[in-house]
Amino acid sequence: MSIEINQLTKVYGEQKAINNISFSVGTGEVVGFLGPNGAGKSTTMKILSGFIPATSGTAKVMGIDVAKDPLAVKKRIGYLPELNPLYDDMFIVEYLQFNADIYQLKNAKQEIERVINKTGLSVERHKKISQLSKGYRQRVGLAQALLNNPDVLILDEPTSGLDPNQMSEIRQLIANLSKEKTILLSTHIMQEVEAMCNRVIIINRGSIVADDTVSNVKQQISSGNKEVYIRFRDVVDAASLLQLQGVKKVESAAEGGFTISANQGADLAAILFKFAVESNTVIVEQKEIKESLEAVFQELTKNV
């Protein structure tokens, strides 16, 4: 396992930021760490990267316990913190050299060239960080995270604050990196996970509420929450639909149709077909409403 988190808890004063969470990430996986603001994503990543200690539990990277040997872990990971703190007055190469010194890299010049090429910084390489667009600043952050050629990348909201073009460029860059690295990437943007990750871990109020492949997480929720659009040939009363066993919610929809959601396990298609026959009408249109990861996310993180 590249990352192993076991019963990890972090309490800041009175605030429990993460509560007994456990998960692991296998070599080569690209995992989306998804959750609303304040869910505990950054806290988990900071502990994992050895920047803050946990209150209890363990975090391991490549089998090394972060609490026991934070330096060894820092050598094996690349970490792009949220808000990407850069030194504005430094030139790109100067900043990377500064970081290479911290890592005590032997072939610093060579490694700097490698990361500049890898992150598409060549055209802007002579600029000061303060002169760069947000997208390019993020490339510098990624270049810094790649300097020590790490096996594991921990990226905290890597596209936050970027415009749509910059976002898609950075996503592309991360998608390329995912061919050779294990990546844990936090975000509150659902499409980002769908675009880049094979697995998603959803965290809400410090607890993990889902951990599965993107498609399974979507299915897990939609199977319990099937929704269809249906339209009958004749006028049908919404109240009579609502009375059907297994039907949870009925809403009027376009062209005199309805959006109907069913309880878990209910065979909605069969129920509605039977209803149409018994009501002496026919179904003119019926389609399943596909749940987006966005809807799944809202369902899992809604505060009850």
Ligand code: ADP
């Ligand atoms: P996320 O990255 O998912 O937005 P965070 O890990 O930053 O969430 O925060 C989780 C919770 O911990 C939030 O309620 C936040 O206010 C709180 N928190 C984070 N950092 C600190 C801190 N240094 N001191 C006190 N509370 C904090």
